[in-house]
Amino acid sequence: MTDLSNYRNIGIFAHVDAGKTTTTERILKLTGKIHRLGEVHDGESTMDFMEQEAERGITIQSAATSCQWKGCRLNVIDTPGHVDFTIEVYRSLKVLDGGIGVFCGSGGVEPQSETNWRYANDSRVARIIYVNKLDRIGANFYRVVDQVQNVLGARPLVMVLPIGLESTFTGVVDLLTRKAWVWDDSGAPENFTLQDVPADMADQVEEWREKLIETALEQDDAALEKYLEGEEPDIETIKACIRKGAINLDFFPTYCGSSFKNKGMQLVLDAVVDYLPNPMEVKPQPEVDLEGNETGEYAIVDPDRPLRALAFKIMDDRFGALTFTRIYSGKIKKGDSVLNTFTGKTERIGRIVEMHADSREELDSAQAGDIVALLGMKNTQTGHTLCDPKHPATLEPMVFPDPVISIAIAPRDKNGSDKLGVALNKMIQEDPSFRVETDQESGETIIKGMGELHLDIKVDILKRTHGIEVEVGKPQVAYRETLTKRVEDSYTHKKQTGGSGQFARIEYAVEPGEPGAGYQFESVVTGGTVPREFWPAVDKGFRDSMKEGVLAGFPLLDVKVTLIDGSYHPVDSSAIAYEIAAKGGYRQSVPKASPQLMEPIMKVDVFTPEDHVGDVIGDLNRRRGMIKAQESGPNGVRVKADCPLSEMFGYIGDLRTMTSGRGQFSMEFSHYAPCPKQVAEAVIKEVQERKKG
Numbered sequence: 001m002t003d004l005s006n007y008r009n010i011g012i013f014a015h016v017d018a019g020k021t022t023t024t025e026r027i028l029k030l031t032g033k034i035h036r037l038g039e040v041h042d043g044e045s046t047m048d049f050m051e052q053e054a055e056r057g058i059t060i061q062s063a064a065t066s067c068q069w070k071g072c073r074l075n076v077i078d079t080p081g082h083v084d085f086t087i088e089v090y091r092s093l094k095v096l097d098g099g100i101g102v103f104c105g106s107g108g109v110e111p112q113s114e115t116n117w118r119y120a121n122d123s124r125v126a127r128i129i130y131v132n133k134l135d136r137i138g139a140n141f142y143r144v145v146d147q148v149q150n151v152l153g154a155r156p157l158v159m160v161l162p163i164g165l166e167s168t169f170t171g172v173v174d175l176l177t178r179k180a181w182v183w184d185d186s187g188a189p190e191n192f193t194l195q196d197v198p199a200d201m202a203d204q205v206e207e208w209r210e211k212l213i214e215t216a217l218e219q220d221d222a223a224l225e226k227y228l229e230g231e232e233p234d235i236e237t238i239k240a241c242i243r244k245g246a247i248n249l250d251f252f253p254t255y256c257g258s259s260f261k262n263k264g265m266q267l268v269l270d271a272v273v274d275y276l277p278n279p280m281e282v283k284p285q286p287e288v289d290l291e292g293n294e295t296g297e298y299a300i301v302d303p304d305r306p307l308r309a310l311a312f313k314i315m316d317d318r319f320g321a322l323t324f325t326r327i328y329s330g331k332i333k334k335g336d337s338v339l340n341t342f343t344g345k346t347e348r349i350g351r352i353v354e355m356h357a358d359s360r361e362e363l364d365s366a367q368a369g370d371i372v373a374l375l376g377m378k379n380t381q382t383g384h385t386l387c388d389p390k391h392p393a394t395l396e397p398m399v400f401p402d403p404v405i406s407i408a409i410a411p412r413d414k415n416g417s418d419k420l421g422v423a424l425n426k427m428i429q430e431d432p433s434f435r436v437e438t439d440q441e442s443g444e445t446i447i448k449g450m451g452e453l454h455l456d457i458k459v460d461i462l463k464r465t466h467g468i469e470v471e472v473g474k475p476q477v478a479y480r481e482t483l484t485k486r487v488e489d490s491y492t493h494k495k496q497t498g499g500s501g502q503f504a505r506i507e508y509a510v511e512p513g514e515p516g517a518g519y520q521f522e523s524v525v526t527g528g529t530v531p532r533e534f535w536p537a538v539d540k541g542f543r544d545s546m547k548e549g550v551l552a553g554f555p556l557l558d559v560k561v562t563l564i565d566g567s568y569h570p571v572d573s574s575a576i577a578y579e580i581a582a583k584g585g586y587r588q589s590v591p592k593a594s595p596q597l598m599e600p601i602m603k604v605d606v607f608t609p610e611d612h613v614g615d616v617i618g619d620l621n622r623r624r625g626m627i628k629a630q631e632s633g634p635n636g637v638r639v640k641a642d643c644p645l646s647e648m649f650g651y652i653g654d655l656r657t658m659t660s661g662r663g664q665f666s667m668e669f670s671h672y673a674p675c676p677k678q679v680a681e682a683v684i685k686e687v688q689e690r691k692k693g
Contacts, residue, residue, distance in 0.1 A: 004301065005278045007369045009326070011077040011096040011125075013116045023102055023132060023259040023268075024065075024076060030189050030265055031067035031074070066354055066371075072273045075371045093123040095312045095326035095371065098276030100268065101127050105139030105256070108633065109147040110605075110666075117152050124283060126247050128271050129154075131256040134162050135169045135263075141256050148254070156254040157215055157242065158208055160267060163198060172256060172264050173197050175209045176235055181267065189262040215251060216241040239274055246275040247282075279369035285310070285328050287393045299328035299395060303367040306330050306391035307338060311377070311384045314429045321429070322353070322373040323380050328395065330388060331367035332374075339389040343379050346389055350376020382432045400432045403448035404600045404645055404669045407455055408473035409462075410444065416468045420445065423466035427458060434458060448478070451667070452649065477646045478600060479683060480557040480672050481549030483593040486511035488564070491585035493577055503572035504581035506530065506538060507565040510589050513558040515671075519546050523563040530566040530578070537575035538563050541582025550590050551597055551680075552687040557672055597680040600645045603670040609636045612659045619658060623647035624676075636662075642670060646679070 012024050066075045077096060093099065099120055103109060120127060131144045141162045148156045160172040163180060171182035171192065180195045197205050213232070217224040219241040223233045245251050253275050257264020284298035285308070299308035307330030315322045332338065337346045352363045353373050366372045380386065385395045411417040424436045424447070435448040449455045452475065462468045488509045495502040513520050521539040523530075530538070539561075546556040604625065608616045610632070616639055617627060625643035648667065655663040675683065 004280050004303075004369045006072045007075070007278050008072055008272050008276050009075045009095070009097045009279060009369070009371055010272055010276060011093060011099045012102060013093070013099055013120070023100070023130065023265075026189065026259045026262060026265045027074075027076060027269060028065065028067055029262075030269060031069050069269045070273050074269075074272060077371070093119050093125050095310060096123075096125055097279055097282045098272070099125050099127045100272070101129050101252070103129065103131050103144050103148070104136075105131050105134040105141060105144060105258075106136045108144045109151045110607075114152065117154070121249075124249065126249060126275075126277055126282075127252050128246070128268065128275065129156055129252045129254040130268050131254070132259050134165060134256055135167065135258040135261050137166055139165055139169070141165070145254060148252075155215075155251040157212060157245070157251040158254045159212065159242075159271065160255050160264070161201065161205060161208055162256050163201070169258060169261075169263070172267065173201060173205055174267060175205060175212050176238060178205065178209070181264070183261070183263045187262050189265055192263075192266075213238060216245060219244045219248075219250070243275045247277045279328075285395050288396050294396075295393075297393065299393070301368045302329050303331050303369075305368075306388040306393075307332060307386065308388075308393060308395060309338075309386040310395050311374075311380045311382060311386060314380075314382055315373075321377065321426075322375060323377040324371065324373050325386065327366055327368055327370050327372070329368045331365055333365040334363075337389060338386040339392055340380050340384050340386055341392055341394040342381075342384040345379055347377050347380060347386075349374050381429055402478070403433065403435055403450060404478050404602075405451060405455065406446050406448040406476045406478060408439070408444040408446050408476075409459065409470040410473075412469045412471060416470070419466060419468050420462075420470070423462055423468055427461065444473070446476075450669075475649055479552065479554045479675070480598040480600075481551050481554050481595050482557045482598050482672075482674075483510060483512045483559055483590065484596050485594045487589050487593040489585060489589040489592070490566075491581050491588055493581035493584055495577075501569075501572040502574065502577040502580070503569040504534070504574075504577035505567045506563060506578065506581050506585060508538075508582075508585060508589075509562045509564060510542075510586075510593055511560050511562075512593075513560040515558055517558050517560075519543055519556070519558075520560040521563075522560070525563055525565060530563065530568060531573075534568070534573065534575055534578040535563065537578040538582045541579040542586055545583050545586035549595060550587070551595050552684045554597070556590075556595075557598055597675040597683060598672040599675045599679070601642050601670050601673045602645050602648060602667040604641045604643045604648070604665060604667040606639045606641070606655065606663065606665040607636055608639065608655075608659050608663045612663065613637045613639065615658045616655070616663065619654065623651075643667070644673075644679075645669075 066073060068074070101113070101117065101120070103113060129148060131141050133139060134141060145156050145158060148154050158175070160174055162169060163171045163173060163182065171180060173180045178197055180197050181192050182195055183189075183192045213227065214224075216238050217227055217233070220237070223237055223241065227233060242253060246253055253271050255264065255268050255271060257268065259265065279301040282301075284300050286294045287297040287299060287308070288294055307327070309325045309327045309330075309332070311323045311325050313324040315324065332349055332352065334349060334352055336349050338349060339346050351374070352366050353375065354361045354363055363372065385393070387393050411420050424445070428434060428436055433450050434454070437446050437448070438444070439446055447455060447458060449458060455475070459470060459472055462470055486509055488507070490505065490507040492505040493502060519542075521542060523535045523538075525535070542561045546559060549556050604620070606616055606620070613630070620627060620639065620641050620643060623643050624647055625641040627639065627641045629640040631638045651665065655665055
């Protein structure tokens with residue numbers, strides 16, 4: 001039996017280019033897991049093993065690995081930073097107990113860091129903050145600490161101070177022990193010496209140390225009282241307080257260094273062991289019923305309880321589908337049969353492997369607290385629960401965002417069309433934010449995703465991994481429709497043929513709902529004029545109809561339907577008759593309720609050098625953007641705006657031209673807003689022409 005108190009399931013997450021993957025590489029090197037370092041900028045890092053990752057120098061899939069440090073087993077997941085792949089961060093955080101939030105010493109808290117931080121807060125994941133790249137020009141540790149407070153609203157607990165900055169950065173001072181860790185220029189992490197605090201930093205170290213101890217001791221009243229009376233507690237007491245506060249998310253122990261130069265990493269690893277929770281210290285996962293409501297039971301992390309495991313990622317490789325699974329309670333052995341509560345089927349576990357990026361080690365068994373990959377799971381998908389067939393239970397599932405952009409694709413030759421379906425099916429299983437459907441009228445295959453880069457990479461994977469060349473259509477925006485006024489109406493469905501007929505009459509109101517409320521149905525029928533057993537059929541008729549609006553066939557957003565009255569026939573009325581009546585009522589009444597086209601608005605965050613701000617803002621205004629904020633930093637200006645997605649295609653090329661290649665931007669879906677009249681007319685016209693063509 002493994003001692004679970006020595007387990008740490010951690011993720012490394014940050015903005016694109018803050019150095020997450022390099023940090024993971026350094027952790028693996030320090031813990032002896034790899035012996036030769038691969039660099040991201042050479043396209044050779046261990047964790048970025050997809051061809052697309054090596055080429056673009058970004059992480060797309062979260063990769064999993066495990067290693068040992070000071071007697072602790074660390075299961076590490078390196079997540080992507082690019083906004084189109086936040087789904088990977090979200091699902092990794094769902095199964096982790098702790099994380100390392102990496103921030104760039106010069107870039108500071110960037111937009112993606114905010115999104116990831118929000119996800120981590122939602123998932124209640126304890127974190128350590130690591131400010132990386134302090135050897136870079138423009139690096140400023142203290143500025144990043146301020147940003148963490150002001151932008152993220154988090155409380156950083158500064159544990160180390162940097163010695164020197166930019167090209168003079170040589171090491172860090174550990175505030176607790178008052179020791180300076182100084183590295184030489186060899187780049188080897190083990191080449192450091194422990195020295196006394198540099199004389200010119202003595203006052204600064206005492207000032208920050210006092211802040212650290214006071215904040216930590218808020219977790220222990222007795223120790224704080226003694227401290228205020230002049231008695232400093234021992235280091236063990238302070239560390240216990242830091243651990244308690246970090247697990248409660250009261251503050252976040254904050255470290256700094258340079259992963260690339262291998263300076264400062266040991267202290268971060270020590271902090272993972274000292275301050276991040278083991279699987280038993282995290283609030284256990286709630287169990288839910290098949291409707292998704294909590295049952296009040298929890299998956300307590302204990303190898304002796306019945307099995308509860310969550311499949312959080314499917315990855316296809318040359319040996320078949322790998323199902324990455326976090327085991328919350330119980331244990332599994334090779335050859336066991338487990339129940340998938342989503343499909344209701346039992347599946348046999350073929351093999352259990354421990355992953356190290358794309359190489360693997362076979363295991364005979366795994367237990368609560370482990371993160372492993374299973375082979376041989378046929379019907380298990382992301383978010384499914386695997387459990388003991390004798391004691392079934394479902395874990396809280398994952399929620400995935402709806403795609404905002406779609407493109408039509410078609411294989412270039414007959415050979416490709418046979419393989420396309422199989423390839424797309426595998427890709428959907430790997431990435432739940434990627435959807436595929438067939439256009440009923442044109443027969444085209446439509447792929448949908450979270451952004452241009454997301455779909456661009458999917459097309460690339462089709463070509464490289466699956467050997468399918470495809471023609472790509474123009475990107476399409478996922479518009480929606482909604483109503484702007486309330487309409488009360490009635491509809492009668494009557495059909496008389498030989499034998500029993502069909503009869504249903506309904507009186508109802510359709511009206512705009514609260515923003516974000518989705519489709520709502522309510523019945524206020526009294527006196528049994530429409531029997532209660534037929535209400536769900538009316539609901540179903542309206543709900544199904546909402547998938548296609550009357551303006552241009554886009555789904556309806558935020559609509560409320562109220563069933564007011566109606567009548568029925570004791571022989572001819574049936575559920576199907578009321579469903580047909582609801583569909584007829586929808587077609588009759590929605591056009592009267594002044595329908596309106598809605599477009600997706602994106603939260604856009606642009607970074608530009610100072611001298612190009614005017615051009616960037618002018619361009620965003622031309623794209624119907626609403627400028628929300630403008631923040632000056634040491635290397636340029638961040639402009640935040642809300643822009644319609646339809647105006648943002650190809651933006652990266654325009655931005656690079658405007659800023660001589662130095663501008664960057666990221667965007668994520670924010671909300672739906674009404675389309676201006678001329679835009680709506682153009683969209684409706686285009687849809688009608690496409691249908692004719």
